[in-house]
Amino acid sequence: MARENANAPYLRNAWYVGAWDDELSKGILARTIMDEPIAFFRDAQGKVGAIEDRCCHRGAALTDGKVVENGLQCGYHGLVFDAKGKCVEIPGQDSIPPMAQVKHYPVVERQGFIWIWMGDPALADESQIIDWPFHDDKKLYPHRKAYLRIRANYLMMIDNLMDLTHLGYVHSKTIGGNPLSHVSAKMDVVRTEKGCKLTRWMENVLPPPTYLKGVPFAGKIDRWQEFEYVLPGSVLQWSGALDVGKGARENRDQYGVHLRLYHAITPETENSSHYLFSVGAHFAQDNPAIVETIFNDTYPTFIEDVEIMNNQQARIDMDPTRPLLAIKADNALQQARRVFMAAYEAEQAMKRQAAE
Ligand code: FES
Ligand SMILES: [Fe+2]
Numbered sequence: 001m002a003r004e005n006a007n008a009p010y011l012r013n014a015w016y017v018g019a020w021d022d023e024l025s026k027g028i029l030a031r032t033i034m035d036e037p038i039a040f041f042r043d044a045q046g047k048v049g050a051i052e053d054r055c056c057h058r059g060a061a062l063t064d065g066k067v068v069e070n071g072l073q074c075g076y077h078g079l080v081f082d083a084k085g086k087c088v089e090i091p092g093q094d095s096i097p098p099m100a101q102v103k104h105y106p107v108v109e110r111q112g113f114i115w116i117w118m119g120d121p122a123l124a125d126e127s128q129i130i131d132w133p134f135h136d137d138k139k140l141y142p143h144r145k146a147y148l149r150i151r152a153n154y155l156m157m158i159d160n161l162m163d164l165t166h167l168g169y170v171h172s173k174t175i176g177g178n179p180l181s182h183v184s185a186k187m188d189v190v191r192t193e194k195g196c197k198l199t200r201w202m203e204n205v206l207p208p209p210t211y212l213k214g215v216p217f218a219g220k221i222d223r224w225q226e227f228e229y230v231l232p233g234s235v236l237q238w239s240g241a242l243d244v245g246k247g248a249r250e251n252r253d254q255y256g257v258h259l260r261l262y263h264a265i266t267p268e269t270e271n272s273s274h275y276l277f278s279v280g281a282h283f284a285q286d287n288p289a290i291v292e293t294i295f296n297d298t299y300p301t302f303i304e305d306v307e308i309m310n311n312q313q314a315r316i317d318m319d320p321t322r323p324l325l326a327i328k329a330d331n332a333l334q335q336a337r338r339v340f341m342a343a344y345e346a347e348q349a350m351k352r353q354a355a356e
Contacts, residue, residue, distance in 0.1 A: 008086065013119030014117070015115045016264070027067045032269065033268060036103075041071075041083075043071060045084060048109045050104065054102065055102070056100060060076035085103055112145065125137070135280075141281070141282055142281055158265060158333070158336055160308075160309060162229055163333050170305055173209070195336060197226065203248075205223060209223045213293050221244060226238040231343050232343065242254065262309055264276040
């Protein structure tokens with residue numbers, strides 16, 4: 001059985017964010033997920049497909065080819081595959097043998113995400129996909145999307161997002177503020193249907209530099225952060241602040257700073273991950289430049305996180321058998337890990353049952 005603090009195994013029967021829609025603007029995207037090379041492509045009708053990025057003829061990468069009328073054409077000898085992975089054309093040959101086929105993956109394009117199902121296709125239920133309506137309304141929620149690769153196991157990034165006590169240390173120049181105000185802030189963690197939610201209030205504190213760029217707060221602020229982990233690889237963030245005395249707890253939908261961030265972490269290999277995040281600023285409708293400012297300030301904070309994790313994973317890999325120490329501040333991330341491991345064990349039990 002996998003250890004709680006170690007590299008997380010793959011949970012297969014789940015939807016993952018495979019890509020942002022705009023990463024397919026050139027029509028083809030090569031991305032490895034769970035050690036499987038995948039060719040994402042937008043076909044001539046505009047529909048997204050995801051098939052194995054390995055031609056069944058001589059093993060060429062299909063992403064070296066191009067999109068043609070009937071699908072994705074291998075760049076080596078011209079075989080064409082449709083979105084179901086079926087070969088539909090072999091140059092110079094009339095009949096197509098049944099084994100001329102590559103693996104295909106269920107995909108759904110919705111709200112700017114391209115979701116991919118990595119498990120048993122018969123279990124792929126679109127109604128399980130996380131709803132993120134904030135991407136639908138660009139006017140109400142101006143936002144920017146981005147991608148970073150992390151040289152660390154994907155749950156390491158979930159750990160990072162479910163742990164806010166690092167903000168004052170890792171991000172002191174941007175969103176951090178005073179380290180001790182983070183460590184001593186009251187934190188509530190509750191289980192949810194598919195994960196857990198961390199809520200933290202920091203009241204009567206100085207605004208961090210990034211917030212001041214968005215809103216000219218007069219003095220101290222009441223600041224909240226909500227991070228909800230949703231199986232297997234998403235963290236939904238809602239955070240912001242109001243001037244002290246404006247009733248932030250009741251008026252969180254009122255302006256001040258009001259941010260909605262989506263964090264999607266998808267395993268590439270055991271030791272590397274894709275990190276896709278979007279930053280939406282609900283308070284900036286009249287001034288899109290604020291989104292740029294917030295994004296430009298937030299982006300370096302994620303780089304700071306990635307650098308920590310890259311080195312952390314490298315240290316852990318030197319001797320993965322050594323245990324890690326749990327401290328009080330780890331409460332939320334430990335809960336997220338427990339939810340994950342319970343889901344993983346359930347999936348393994350289902351597989352064992354099916355094999356009997
Ligand atoms: S390797 Fe793909 S067509 Fe030959
Ligand atoms: Fe961070």
